[in-house]
Amino acid sequence: MFDHPVDHVPGLALLEAADQAARALLSPASLAPTAIEATYWRYVEFDQPCRIEAESLAEPGSVRVTGVQEGEPAFRVDFRTGG
Structure with a gap:
């Protein structure tokens, strides 16, 4: 997945984990952020x-x-829909 060893x-892997968690939370609705x-x-x-x-989050379809x-x-990702 990556071109060099890391410790x-x-x-990018954490961002993918966040995306999967957001999609699981919203299911069966889809995740359609306008900002991340x-x-x-x-x-x-x-x-x-x-x-x-x-x-x-308060905005419909937005997830933290x-x-x-x-x-x-360790990290936080906000997926926002803009309202």
Whole structure:
């Protein structure tokens, strides 16, 4: 999947995890964001589980996904529909 070895989970893989979690939360409705905002606070390491949590936002069809590792937020992705 990646062209070089890494010692942590790449951000692109975390974005894919967030996309899958958002789609699962909204199912059977589809995910159709008009904007995506990703924030990464720390590396997600391979040797510990990373819990992916998805929640609906106030805007219909908008979702926030947070990755939590060792009890601390590691990243957040907001999928927004613009209303």
